[in-house]
Amino acid sequence: MTDIKHGLEVLKQNVKIAPVNPGVYRMISNSGEVLYVGKAKNIKKRIVWYTKFEKLPERLKRMVSQVDKMEFIIAENEASALLIENELIKRFHPRFNILLKDDKSFPYLVIDEKEEFPVLKKYRGKKNEKERFFGPFANVLAVNNVIDTLQRVFKIRSCRDSVFKNRTRPCLLYQIKRCSGPCVGKISRKDYLEDVKRVIGFLSGKDTQIKEELSKKMMEASQKLEYEQALVYREQLKALSAVQSGSSVSYSALKSVDVVGLYKEKGMALIEVFVYRNGQNYGNVPFFYKNIEDIQSEEILEAFLSEFYVSHLPPKEIYVSHKLENKAFLEEAIKAKILTFEKGEKAKLVENAVLNAKGALIRKMSETMSIRENLAEMAKVFELEKIPRRIEIYDNSHNQGSYAIGAMVVATQTGFDKKAYRTFNIKYTDNTNDDFAMMKEVLKRRFEHLNDENKPDVVLLDGGLGQLNAVHEALKDVDLTGIHIIAISKGPERNAGKEFYHQKGKKSFALEYRSPLAFYLQTLRDEAHRFAIGTHRKKRAKSIYKSTIDEIEGIGAKRKHDLLSFFGSAEDVKAASIKDLQKVEGISKKTAEKIYKYFHK
Numbered sequence: 001m002t003d004i005k006h007g008l009e010v011l012k013q014n015v016k017i018a019p020v021n022p023g024v025y026r027m028i029s030n031s032g033e034v035l036y037v038g039k040a041k042n043i044k045k046r047i048v049w050y051t052k053f054e055k056l057p058e059r060l061k062r063m064v065s066q067v068d069k070m071e072f073i074i075a076e077n078e079a080s081a082l083l084i085e086n087e088l089i090k091r092f093h094p095r096f097n098i099l100l101k102d103d104k105s106f107p108y109l110v111i112d113e114k115e116e117f118p119v120l121k122k123y124r125g126k127k128n129e130k131e132r133f134f135g136p137f138a139n140v141l142a143v144n145n146v147i148d149t150l151q152r153v154f155k156i157r158s159c160r161d162s163v164f165k166n167r168t169r170p171c172l173l174y175q176i177k178r179c180s181g182p183c184v185g186k187i188s189r190k191d192y193l194e195d196v197k198r199v200i201g202f203l204s205g206k207d208t209q210i211k212e213e214l215s216k217k218m219m220e221a222s223q224k225l226e227y228e229q230a231l232v233y234r235e236q237l238k239a240l241s242a243v244q245s246g247s248s249v250s251y252s253a254l255k256s257v258d259v260v261g262l263y264k265e266k267g268m269a270l271i272e273v274f275v276y277r278n279g280q281n282y283g284n285v286p287f288f289y290k291n292i293e294d295i296q297s298e299e300i301l302e303a304f305l306s307e308f309y310v311s312h313l314p315p316k317e318i319y320v321s322h323k324l325e326n327k328a329f330l331e332e333a334i335k336a337k338i339l340t341f342e343k344g345e346k347a348k349l350v351e352n353a354v355l356n357a358k359g360a361l362i363r364k365m366s367e368t369m370s371i372r373e374n375l376a377e378m379a380k381v382f383e384l385e386k387i388p389r390r391i392e393i394y395d396n397s398h399n400q401g402s403y404a405i406g407a408m409v410v411a412t413q414t415g416f417d418k419k420a421y422r423t424f425n426i427k428y429t430d431n432t433n434d435d436f437a438m439m440k441e442v443l444k445r446r447f448e449h450l451n452d453e454n455k456p457d458v459v460l461l462d463g464g465l466g467q468l469n470a471v472h473e474a475l476k477d478v479d480l481t482g483i484h485i486i487a488i489s490k491g492p493e494r495n496a497g498k499e500f501y502h503q504k505g506k507k508s509f510a511l512e513y514r515s516p517l518a519f520y521l522q523t524l525r526d527e528a529h530r531f532a533i534g535t536h537r538k539k540r541a542k543s544i545y546k547s548t549i550d551e552i553e554g555i556g557a558k559r560k561h562d563l564l565s566f567f568g569s570a571e572d573v574k575a576a577s578i579k580d581l582q583k584v585e586g587i588s589k590k591t592a593e594k595i596y597k598y599f600h601k
Contacts, residue, residue, distance in 0.1 A: 461485065
């Protein structure tokens with residue numbers, strides 16, 4: 001129940017007691033639900049803004065009418081307020097906040113200079129102080145392009161340590177001149193480390209300095225009549241020049257910049273982030289928002305920057321497509337300069353980001369339109385009361401009863417909602433070869449947590465009448481009003497496209513062969529199957545991994561770590577000879593024999 005007068009009165013009462021400090025405020029309904037979490041440089045002034053009801057957008061008017069109480073947290077400064085706001089948003093998921101759904105982690109390039117022959121590798125996750133990190137890169141493709149460039153120019157290795165240590169002859173990368181062959185002594189450590197220094201220089205934006213150094217080295221080698229070495233330097237110079245000639249001059253001044261462009265249309269918005277570091281384009285990545293009809297572009301962009309740069313290292317400058325009301329607050333909070341441009345080269349970069357955002361959103365809208373057409377057809381064919389907003393698809397996977405899991409995939413009107421996917425380790429089913437019993441357990445456990453927010457319109461099962469009856473039996477005590485359960489079974493000769501569909505109390509039927517709806521439903525089922533199989537394999541691999549090393553008597557955590565660090569994987573440990581096992585620090589001949597005997601019983 002909503003009450004505008006009550007909500008406004010709550011706000012006016014809180015204005016009297018609200019602090020004038022920077023901090024975070026929460027708006028809470030009478031049921032205890034956190035409706036909204038916000039930050040402000042001056043909390044009191046921000047609350048006053050909400051009391052001007054007529055000037056608020058519809059979304060915030062609805063929120064104010066539901067407010068029953070408020071809570072405040074005073075922060076030390078703007079940066080602290082931003083961190084607290086982000087933490088509370090992740091904890092409570094307030095429905096009136098603009099939530100960033102696509103929480104992507106960006107990849108980096110990393111080099112450990114302390115290694116004998118340092119390797120260049122891709123990395124995701126928390127950074128440490130032992131290694132040199134370069135990036136972030138917007139996507140793996142951008143990382144691969146840079147690795148390809150560096151291999152062509154400097155021939156630095158990219159193989160795993162276990163492969164590197166066990167090679168007896170050079171690999172294909174050496175043959176095609178993408179690696180200098182340090183594994184088999186084709187290059188001295190001194191010369192290899194010189195190349196590593198140049199790689200670090202290149203990734204740090206010191207291209208000109210590297211070219212001058214290579215040119216000097218080439219001349220010195222020629223004067224000493226070391227023509228073969230001079231040729232190596234010349235080839236590096238040529239490759240580096242070719243790389244530089246392919247890059248845009250307009251990027252050269254962009255040492256640490258993110259360009260953020262937003263495009264909004266028909267209740268959806270897409271933000272495109274382009275990453276530039278040390279004069280190079282490190283790729284771009286999109287972020288999609290939906291159901292934002294009455295939210296201004298500036299508010300969406302501000303919410304994005306607030307959330308995104310709490311979990312991602314900000315650059316020195318961020319170029320944005322819209323002027324922001326709380327620009328000064330955000331700059332102080334995320335420790336980066338936020339800039340907008342009316343004209344010039346930098347304005348063109350922002351325009352390009354917006355153009356990419358527009359193109360990506362149009363593609364997304366086209367895809368969504370196709371999905372909605374299929375859902376409308378589905379509602380008609382299966383006699384549903386309304387077009388489904390949430391479909392849950394279930395499948396099981398096991399290996400002759402071992403490592404049994406159930407999987408749930410969620411599809412919405414805008415595509416698959418991968419954050420809503422769930423897996424269920426089968427706990428209570430004695431016979432895990434019994435697919436019906438497994439499905440009953442999975443659905444029973446899932447529907448124990450049913451609420452208005454996660455209630456599906458359709459449950460789609462991979463199976464026939466047996467699965468359908470099993471699920472109805474499992475859910476006999478659950479109120480299934482508004483929930484339609486459909487089973488999809490393989491057709492004659494298990495041909496895709498000739499599936500049969502089953503509903504309780506209705507005659508089973510097949511859709512028209514290769515119709516758009518049939519293809520869509522197959523896509524849903526296949527996604528559940530893919531997710532179930534993938535999760536099952538991970539569980540099985542983890543179990544195999546644990547049994548192969550953890551169960552060897554006398555092999556504790558440290559020895560296990562040393563073995564895996566040396567060989568790279570449990571399979572490589574299994575394949576190693578007693579002599580090779582002894583090369584690992586801390587592994588005596590007796591222990592090596594024990595490990596070898598365990599794997600070769």
